[in-house]
Amino acid sequence: QVQLQESGPELVKPSETLSLTCAVSGGSISNYYWSWIRQSPGKGLDWIGYIYYTGRTTYNPSLRSRVSISVDTSKSKFSLKLSSVTAADTAVYFCARCDDYVIKDWGQGTLVTVSS
Amino acid sequence: QSALTQPASVSGSPGQSITISCTGTSSDVGGYNYVSWYQQHPGKAPKLMIYGVSNRPSGVSYRFSGSKSGNTASLTISGLQAEDEADYYCGSYTNSNTLMFGGGTKLTVL
Secondary structure, three states: OOEEEEEOOOEEOOOOOEEEEEEEEOOOOOOOEEEEEEEOOOOOEEEEEEEEOOOOEEEOOOOOOOEEEEEEHHHOEEEEEEOOOOHHHOEEEEEEEEEOOEEEEEOOOEEEEEOO | OOOEEOOOEEEEOOOOOEEEEEEOOOOOOOOOOOEEEEEEOOOOOOEEEEEOOOEOOOOOOOOEEEEEEOOEEEEEEOOOOHHHOEEEEEEEEOOOOOEEEEOOEEEEEO
16 A cells, blocks of 8 residues: 655645645556545535546646646655645645556545745 | 536434535546545545546445546445545546546535
8 A cells, every 4th residue: 555645735825835845655556547636624525636647637627727736756755746826726736646547555644735 | 627516515323325416517527537535634644545447446435436428427425424524525536637526515424
């Protein structure tokens, strides 16, 4: 079972860009999709997007204009950038491994707060 | 894309069975056998319980089962136990090559 660990700033100012990285260990980053999912406090899961190890991306249409996901296979990491953030982007952000359109492994999640 | 529709809450007594529904459209739940279910305890990451509509990952109790009819998928938990109290989310692949989740259902074991 692969392990995933999110890292990045816990506090981001409004209008700035949220940046997170997910380190993958215990398995290969190849041949899978890697996803970001968020959960606002007290709310449900919100799928942000995923990236295939080759770099091909698909994003949630509601976030497509502000989101970018990239992968660095040499470092077994993938990253999320979300621009022009507002308080509505405050959430726990999970990175995850996706196989056959199923989220099979999850990181522990990291709370990112958008506030000045 | 709108979230899949789940009841906000369900409850049952220990030993009973409960079913949680997940309603989508022919563009997601009804169109593909890529429906999955996740269990989330407070403060924890979700855990995969069912994938491919009705398949259980290794280590998941046989008490958890999944099914689908038309645009509605269902998760059934039999022999309810206190440890089953959690939030449950369904997920589905869509015809836009995206994933989407249901709004979540809070299961209370009375």
